[in-house]
Amino acid sequence: MKKTFLLLSFPLLFAGSMAAQNKDSVMLRTITNEILLHGKCYSYLDYLSNKIGGRLTGSPQAAAAVEYTYQLMESIGADTVFKQECMVPHWVRGGKETAKILTTTSGEYSVNICALGRSVATPEGGITANVIEVDSVGELKHLGKQAIQGKIVFFNGAFDETEVMTFGAYGKAVPQRFAGPSEAAKYGAVGTVVRSMTNSLDDYPHTGAMQYIDSLPKVPCCAISTIGAELLHKKLALDPNAKFHFEMSCQTLPDEKSYNVVGEIKGTEHPNEYITIGGHLDSWDQGQGSQDDGAGIVQTLEVLRTFKALGIKPKRTIHFVMFMNEENGTRGALKYAELAKLHKENHIAAIETDAGGYSPRGFGVNGKPQQKKKILGWRNLFLPYGIYDFMGGEGGTDIEPLQKSGTVMIGLMPDSQRYFDIHHTSQDTFDKVNKRELELGAAGVAMMAYLLAQYGVN
């Protein structure tokens, strides 16, 4: 009997699950078609990029983006829209960013640099010093104070081109930018210049955050374009006494009041089970922050719009979150997690989209084995949309503070090849975004959000 029971029940269970998957696959197709046919995210991004522009934390543009997305979510018809106040750093670039290589043999060469986020300014008139070139932070220890004292450290470790997914190369190279300045100061360096974080050989410096260690001297630090880095490398090889000169007028002002913006659709069956979808509203200042992370913001808005347009009533509560200050502080992310805890909200899962609005390739999933298994069980539903890769574990910076409370982390993974060509530069502008790629990413997030809201994670 037992055997018979098993033989009978297995196909029945299977048939049941097949029927559910069929119903789901019809709904996911409906969601995707709505976005591909009537999507608004591309026009939202046009506004955010061309009418508001770069949205550095603490800037008037960041404030304008708060108002724009607040009003947009109200007009789309979220059940409620609210702001979460948080104090944010207010670093400004200032007007001056110049640099040159001073050789002892062949004159001077201007190169393109930009200050790293949080850097102090140079003294007026700039800094001029001899240069020591390294390929990683680790090399500093071996060189020691004797070799570094009084010099500018030139971090010239390039992207590892053999990393197929470019985020892998970024992860390896980025300590030079983030930790490099204080590590160099530890050995007496007077400043640092870091090769831009990119696969591309071009003349745009890539900014990005760095972090000073409070107990160490704060030395000014900049990024140099890859063409500039190649030139500096070449000149130093020919002329080890060549000096580097740079001047920057960036500064850190007192903290400013700012906000996360949150739209909510209340769950019909499990209102205290929360699903977060979000990207970050702030961006660097040089470009328009269109791929980083305007794309994630407008994809999040598109999911809200689509759910409302199709009359989808999720079983669990969904938060559509415009996080503030991802780039240089993550204060918004910390505030969001803090308030979730304070309000005793049960955040079961969070989806972050902050890797560009390129063709979606997959999702990183990070949770307990059973939860991962459940989510991977939905994989077949995503294949018709070219979303195949569920192997990675990446979530995202803004949802990370939720993880301590056991929230399942999910990160949208778009194609990564073009991302670092423009990341954190003046070239991150609206024209770099393809409408359909952006929409397909939004569809990916919408489908995942739908399944999470219907079925939970346990």
Added chain:
Amino acid sequence: MKKTFLLLSFPLLFAGSMAAQNKDSVMLRTITNEILLHGKCYSYLDYLSNKIGGRLTGSPQAAAAVEYTYQLMESIGADTVFKQECMVPHWVRGGKETAKILTTTSGEYSVNICALGRSVATPEGGITANVIEVDSVGELKHLGKQAIQGKIVFFNGAFDETEVMTFGAYGKAVPQRFAGPSEAAKYGAVGTVVRSMTNSLDDYPHTGAMQYIDSLPKVPCCAISTIGAELLHKKLALDPNAKFHFEMSCQTLPDEKSYNVVGEIKGTEHPNEYITIGGHLDSWDQGQGSQDDGAGIVQTLEVLRTFKALGIKPKRTIHFVMFMNEENGTRGALKYAELAKLHKENHIAAIETDAGGYSPRGFGVNGKPQQKKKILGWRNLFLPYGIYDFMGGEGGTDIEPLQKSGTVMIGLMPDSQRYFDIHHTSQDTFDKVNKRELELGAAGVAMMAYLLAQYGVN
């Protein structure tokens, strides 16, 4: 015994296959790293695009491309390089391509058009006629001669945006361009204008081949930009008596002598088992033919370069083929298959790369079930390179004539979202190609070619 034997042999077989896969995975990594670190395909494409340019069949540029790739394959060190002579059509665009909408109520509107490949010219001074708008070739039959006679047929069927892979939308819309002119002539149309084959709303007309039916009148036919198509549609809705005027000076000259260019590496163990890798050397004339199909050509060359650089000696013979005349005749493809048959070559498999140099997503595979199964057994080896999708059956136009002899057809499938934005337009230029995406596509083809050469298809 039998049971024991099975229990023992299965793990052993499995272990054996694991060891082979490990060895293969190391080799595929070596191949990919060679291309990502030392690849030349991007600089080959720079030459093909910027020094030679658009390479319409029969043009001096097409002849220059034959010489360039012949000499390049010799210098890379193919065992032999040879040309396969074939007579090709010689259609030229001429200098004149103008069009306007003539309303009865609000004046004239200039719109951007281009002649379709193979179209006859209009009479000097152009054609002016009333317009009948349709969304598909099928509609013509329902409208009949009475509605169509003496008019210009405007095929305005748009791309189906819900097709996730854009080639699906192309496949549905393209009969309007290819078969539309003769179908319209059947009912007495005096000319046709077709909405450009693209997802994008812009002002670049997209050319492409059409085919006249010999027994029907040859009417001039052009493509109109999507912005022009929208305008024409709007004007016709307001003013059904609006006329369309267009003038074109294209013509078909006598056939020209041209060539496929073939590089060969002789197989060490099965020299009479052939694997073809190829793209097409000709392109349309308006742009530089960089994505279509300069990308496929330079990826094919990159595979040859990589095999030589790494000293890979394939067990089976590989042909690296620059096919001539894919765009408006496929004479090169027909000649290649004809000569393969004549020389009694056993062509076991062919890989075509003619869908752009974007991030590779998968391969279409078309062959006997056992052959497909064998190739799909290699799928795991491709996953680390983001190549996941082996569900499709697309091969390619240039390898299709081989299929009759039982050759397994394999088509590289890159991400398709941006392809039709620039396909067959003045915008298909070198700057639209991303170096790493191009290289990753070349790596995909190289890996597949390696496995086919090592293990065959049976």
